[in-house]
Amino acid sequence: MKIEDHLIFTAKHGGWRVARKLTKMENEGIAHFLAAVSNSVNSKIPLYFGDKVDVKALAELAEDLRKDNLSDTIIALKSPGTSRKLGGLIREDNKKLKKLLVDATRAVLVRMTLKGMVPVDYPEGELQGVEIQFPYEKDHVNFTAKHGKWIVVKRLIIDEKTPSLDIARLLASINETVTLKLPLYAGIDVEGIKREFSEFKKVKKSDIPMVIEVYTRLEPSRYAAEPFVEHARVYGLRIALEKIGLPIDVPSKSLEKYLEKV
Numbered sequence: 001m002k003i004e005d006h007l008i009f010t011a012k013h014g015g016w017r018v019a020r021k022l023t024k025m026e027n028e029g030i031a032h033f034l035a036a037v038s039n040s041v042n043s044k045i046p047l048y049f050g051d052k053v054d055v056k057a058l059a060e061l062a063e064d065l066r067k068d069n070l071s072d073t074i075i076a077l078k079s080p081g082t083s084r085k086l087g088g089l090i091r092e093d094n095k096k097l098k099k100l101l102v103d104a105t106r107a108v109l110v111r112m113t114l115k116g117m118v119p120v121d122y123p124e125g126e127l128q129g130v131e132i133q134f135p136y137e138k139d140h141v142n143f144t145a146k147h148g149k150w151i152v153v154k155r156l157i158i159d160e161k162t163p164s165l166d167i168a169r170l171l172a173s174i175n176e177t178v179t180l181k182l183p184l185y186a187g188i189d190v191e192g193i194k195r196e197f198s199e200f201k202k203v204k205k206s207d208i209p210m211v212i213e214v215y216t217r218l219e220p221s222r223y224a225a226e227p228f229v230e231h232a233r234v235y236g237l238r239i240a241l242e243k244i245g246l247p248i249d250v251p252s253k254s255l256e257k258y259l260e261k262v
Contacts, residue, residue, distance in 0.1 A: 007037075018129065039122055045171050045172060089105070123230050138158070138159065186228040
């Protein structure tokens with residue numbers, strides 16, 4: 001039986017109910033759907049950190065780190081003092097395991113801190129509503145894609161034994177897939193954006209304002225056409241932060257390694 005090209009995202013857990021499917025597989029529509037998937041999973045990830053992270057205190061730390069301008073905020077995020085405070089919010093005694101959680105939680109903190117200062121999400125908003133039948137009666141998160149040679153299945157059936165961090169891991173993994181695939185369908189020249197920052201190799205604290213200046217001067221319309229100019233701006237932020245050594249995407253591998261060892 002031939003499976004039609006499609007994108008499907010369904011989530012059923014607690015009060016989260018989403019079931020959406022795309023079958024009109026044109027590049028622009030695919031890109032919009034993927035962007036909404038990314039927004040959806042990123043908004044939920046912090047909710048699944050609560051077993052091991054004081055998420056309320058994390059949000060308070062994000063408020064404290066937000067300064068009058070972007071450069072000062074990034075410098076505050078990058079400071080050793082912030083790393084110490086972040087470590088204090090994580091409930092894990094094993095130092096090696098704690099580092100894995102710090103790596104994952106740092107991305108949540110960066111996103112929380114910068115939200116409202118600069119665009120960290122795509123303009124589509126989150127996927128809403130139940131428009132198709134859930135593929136599973138049990139609680140789950142499910143993302144499947146088939147388009148030409150691109151085939152992906154990311155799925156987790158959730159029960160009372162499922163660690164919350166395992167749900168966060170799957171959501172992070174879905175976001176990573178979207179981050180790789182979105183530029184292909186949206187026509188974003190990611191390599192061109194990277195060249196804007198090519199002068200920066202090992203970024204020191206004194207270099208951070210210069211990196212941020214390149215970001216703020218970035219003209220995303222040079223690297224993407226409408227309606228994906230704002231998406232290119234988000235990639236510009238991602239690349240700038242990578243140069244500085246800060247993430248906005250939770251690394252699923254860190255959570256996976258943590259879950260393997262506990």
